[in-house]
Amino acid sequence: MLKKISNIGDCGISCDFGDEVSKKTNREVIKLFNFIMDSIKSKKLKGILNSTPSYNKLIINFDLAKVKSKELIEFIKSNDYSKTILSEKNKNVEIPICYDEEFALDIKRLENKTKLSFKEIVEKHLKTNFFVYMIGFVPGHPFMGDLGKELEIDRLETPRVKLPKGSVGVVEKFCNIYSFESPGGWNIIGKTPFDLFDINKKDPSKLLPGDTVKFKSISKKEFLTFKNE
Amino acid sequence: MSSYFKILRPGINSTFQDLGRFQLQHLGVAPSGCMDKFLFSISNKLVGNNSSEGALEFAYQGPLLELVGESALVAVSGRINFNITKKNGDLIKGKPNESFLIQDGDKIDILSTIDSAYGYLSVAGGFKLKEVNGSISTLVRARIGPKDGDKLKIGEKIFLNDISSSGVKNKIKLHFEKNNTIRVIKGLQFNYFSNKSREVFFSKEYKVTRLTDRMGMRLEGEKLENIVSTNIKSEGIIKGSVQIPGDGQPIILLSDHPTIGGYPKIANIITADYDKLVQKIPGSKIKFKMVDLTIAESAFRQYVRKF
Numbered sequence: 001m002l003k004k005i006s007n008i009g010d011c012g013i014s015c016d017f018g019d020e021v022s023k024k025t026n027r028e029v030i031k032l033f034n035f036i037m038d039s040i041k042s043k044k045l046k047g048i049l050n051s052t053p054s055y056n057k058l059i060i061n062f063d064l065a066k067v068k069s070k071e072l073i074e075f076i077k078s079n080d081y082s083k084t085i086l087s088e089k090n091k092n093v094e095i096p097i098c099y100d101e102e103f104a105l106d107i108k109r110l111e112n113k114t115k116l117s118f119k120e121i122v123e124k125h126l127k128t129n130f131f132v133y134m135i136g137f138v139p140g141h142p143f144m145g146d147l148g149k150e151l152e153i154d155r156l157e158t159p160r161v162k163l164p165k166g167s168v169g170v171v172e173k174f175c176n177i178y179s180f181e182s183p184g185g186w187n188i189i190g191k192t193p194f195d196l197f198d199i200n201k202k203d204p205s206k207l208l209p210g211d212t213v214k215f216k217s218i219s220k221k222e223f224l225t226f227k228n229e
Numbered sequence: 230m231s232s233y234f235k236i237l238r239p240g241i242n243s244t245f246q247d248l249g250r251f252q253l254q255h256l257g258v259a260p261s262g263c264m265d266k267f268l269f270s271i272s273n274k275l276v277g278n279n280s281s282e283g284a285l286e287f288a289y290q291g292p293l294l295e296l297v298g299e300s301a302l303v304a305v306s307g308r309i310n311f312n313i314t315k316k317n318g319d320l321i322k323g324k325p326n327e328s329f330l331i332q333d334g335d336k337i338d339i340l341s342t343i344d345s346a347y348g349y350l351s352v353a354g355g356f357k358l359k360e361v362n363g364s365i366s367t368l369v370r371a372r373i374g375p376k377d378g379d380k381l382k383i384g385e386k387i388f389l390n391d392i393s394s395s396g397v398k399n400k401i402k403l404h405f406e407k408n409n410t411i412r413v414i415k416g417l418q419f420n421y422f423s424n425k426s427r428e429v430f431f432s433k434e435y436k437v438t439r440l441t442d443r444m445g446m447r448l449e450g451e452k453l454e455n456i457v458s459t460n461i462k463s464e465g466i467i468k469g470s471v472q473i474p475g476d477g478q479p480i481i482l483l484s485d486h487p488t489i490g491g492y493p494k495i496a497n498i499i500t501a502d503y504d505k506l507v508q509k510i511p512g513s514k515i516k517f518k519m520v521d522l523t524i525a526e527s528a529f530r531q532y533v534r535k536f
Contacts, residue, residue, distance in 0.1 A: 199258070
């Protein structure tokens with residue numbers, strides 16, 4: 001439930017749904033996000049520049065020349081967005097992943113920390129229905145969850161300076177995909193050839209906050225011959 | 230054939246910018262856009278363009294460009310030291326904030342910004358660039374924007390839009406504020422900081438360091454003590470947020486900011502003072518002053534009156 005709305009500077013507001021990081025909380029955030037996007041489309045709301053959902057907050061940035069935080073807060077409070085149905089907006093996506101040792105850079109660390117064999121780790125990873133909490137950091141980069149307790153491990157003590165694009169990482173109960181080559185401190189479990197982001201497409205990001213993801217294991221040969229549409 | 234600028238020297242950080250690319254932050258795309266909105270609008274105004282037309286933004290040392298083709302009406306805005314070299318070799322001292330005509334073979338040499346970071350070059354009719362999601366703004370980090378989202382490169386040709394008449398010369402007298410006070414509103418995690426640190430933040434000067442670019446401005450000064458947690462759950466970022474990481478030194482997030490971040494924010498720069506802030510060069514000292522939303526909104530009304 002929406003707990004608190006506060007202004008951020010003079011051109012933003014924060015809609016805070018409480019401290020818990022869970023799908024339940026995040027679904028509420030995404031409902032409000034979808035409602036804001038719909039209200040922009042139907043021109044009920046003007047001057048909104050960006051609307052950014054995260055685990056437990058929706059941060060809205062607006063053009064001060066067109067709308068003021070007081071008006072925006074009143075608009076949100078006076079509308080019932082709880083009826084927004086998520087399944088209409090969100091989809092299930094299957095993402096190919098190759099767990100070959102060439103790509104799974106942290107096999108040893110994962111095995112040592114979880115006390116499981118890599119085969120068992122992979123099985124559990126493949127079985128997980130991931131929920132996309134948010135997208136950000138770099139374009140198209142998803143933060144997904146939740147991994148089972150037995151797979152939860154900390155981030156690397158020293159982050160890597162460069163991780164190849166497509167690397168799939170795990171930290172605590174979360175799983176991510178490095179959509180661009182970037183530095184990173186997550187434990188790398190595999191790699192996907194699937195392009196998550198292309199600014200020239202009508203829908204630049206393959207994933208949206210609120211989508212669900214399941215991984216599908218592919219061989220190294222399939223990885224190397226994979227073609228993005 | 231349409232006219233173009235040939236890039237003989239790209240400058241340190243020259244990119245095409247307009248007012249920014251929006252409605253994509255939830256997908257990880259920062260808004261980008263011009264750093265100093267006022268100077269950006271002035272350079273467009275001087276050549277008779279729409280105030281949102283894309284311009285060439287440069288920082289510190291700007292580009293050296295040669296016009297090839299029809300004559301063009303050009304303006305350079307900011308506190309800028311630049312020259313125009315005519316085709317016959319004559320050197321003319323450039324006048325910023327005043328539009329001027331150049332002919333085929335003339336060169337514009339933007340030597341430096343003076344006691345400021347950013348300046349803009351506009352041409353009547355605008356540059357012929359491919360919009361990406363409704364904007365020509367360049368986000369170099371994610372390679373999003375025209376010219377493959379990259380900075381200006383040597384040898385490139387930048388084509389100009391064809392226009393029927395090149396417009397009339399114009400001149401605007403600008404007054405550049407010298408004071409170093411930046412007004413802020415309390416941030417979402419203001420209460421994470423000790424009483425003493427809150428006092429320090431609003432009374433001591435902070436120095437702009439060299440670790441400053443379009444993404445953020447790192448400051449150096451008295452360490453700010455966090456009494457709750459130096460990490461928060463990652464949340465959406467708005468430009469002008471002043472975040473305090475574990476080392477207690479402020480970082481102000483600017484136009485190319487990360488889309489989400491996990492450091493507590495002590496304050497947010499008010500919109501009316503953002504242009505003034507981004508023009509501060511490394512070594513300058515700034516001082517924060519707390520205001521409330523009412524004052525920030527009335528300062529904004531005054532700010533837009535300048536345009």
